[in-house]
Amino acid sequence: MLDAPKNRPDLPAEIARRRTFAIISHPDAGKTTLTEKFLLYGGAIQMAGQVRAKGEARRTRSDFMQMEKDRGISVSASAMSFDYGDFRFNLVDTPGHSDFSEDTYRTLTAVDAAVMVIDGAKGVESQTQKLFEVCRLRDLPILTFCNKMDRESRDTFEIIDEIQENLAIDVTPASWPIGTGRDFLGCYDLLRDRLELMDRADRNKVAESIKIEGLDDPLLERHIPADLLDKLREEVEMARALLPPMDSQALLEGTLTPIWFGSAINSFGVKELMDGIGIYGPEPQVQAAEPRQIAPEETKVTGFVFKVQANMDPKHRDRVAFLRLASGHFQRGMKLTHVRTKKPMAVSNPVLFLASDRELAEEAWAGDIIGIPNHGQLRIGDTLTEGESLRVSGIPSFAPELLQNCRAGDPMKAKHLEKALMQFAEEGAAKVFKPAIGSGFVVGVVGQLQFEVLASRIELEYGLPVRFESSQFTSARWVTGPKAAVDKFVNANKGHISHDNDGDIVYMTRLQWDIDRIARDYPEVTLSATKEMQ
């Protein structure tokens, strides 16, 4: 393997070998296929989230999965850990559909880098662009994989130009494709001066790589037809003259992305990408928090919850909070402090997840993700420490863009409905508002599809048919300000006031005009479209 300069040479080895990242892509670009190949090369598979549970659970889950599949979306995020060479990879799955941007955003707060997968024939598509913008907000380092090179794909320079222009990021080729479609032979590895040929016969294996002494090496002629070789030499010369070279620092700062070309389905280019993640990808990074930031090498353990998933096992009705460790060496049974409630919490049954089962996590290090089963104490945005009052910052909650009233099919089951809705609210799957006047609930989501997913989950997981109906309101804003001013505002606007699932006050309306008026009439009251989870 190559040596690359590391930005934090002082990290303990166990932390330094960790790479925690997500894959972002447009649906159909090949994220699932690439993930499978990662797991294949990673050997032992441990995954959280979309697991095949047993028995009864399997049926429920797979029904739900079927719905995901029919829609071509991935509804819930998950995390998988595996070793690759000297490295420990933590791959955090992002929900793929645009409706789930808030969940995706929060998932991306838990990783140190992203792998962007694009389809070689399609280039940068809408969803890639959106997800990229989210990564950009945090200057996340991005490594790019251009997939499906075994199909007719676009000109290599054209693809690179498109990324540079549409995403405003410099691109450096880590490999260069030889031929395209049926004539695709493989890639020239620009970082290691090696020829990698694709083996079409065996989809799970890569043909051995051939060590080359530069592009003038006569060995090349044995493997590449003359016309393709001329083209390769010409293009690589141009690429080296025109495009920036690999620069680890620029990658870490999020201003340069290396691109590998390959075919996930043929397992081609995947190892090179994985090597790249290991060699150039960032180790666990410093975490923003209040009142001070957290460095991964600190000996005390800190972590934050970026996702909560309820009913992973309907038999137990438990919830799992996904905790990203920001620092230290965690050991099973540790007593941590739940900073929001200041209560101690013995973490005696943390889990990593195998593909088909859960496994106890005996230990974990900064950068790792562990699941903590709980009965609802842990919420998104919560911080756990060894006693210090630290709060991880930058995990937002966004005002929903769509609001609907939710009613139980059977009016006698309203209490059950409340319980189900609260559970999904804590999972971050929806916002639930209880109006100050009247009965029922208003549910807020970011995309229409989420209503259908919710209805289906409430029915599957609680046996409760529900109806979503249009609401008189279209916007929700969190209300903050000095208590007296807020009380006065609330009293004068009772018909518009609700409480969210955390008990915070929310103002609902269907008119932007109302929001503008309040800004004028109640200068001390702030209406905001985001609130920080805490």
Ligand code: GDP
């Ligand atoms: P996702 O929606 O991004 O998760 O994409 P999938 O991994 O499900 O892939 C979408 C489709 O593209 C599937 O039919 C895959 O078999 C196919 N596919 C994935 N990788 C490749 C590839 O390298 N070459 C070709 N020809 N097809 C691929």
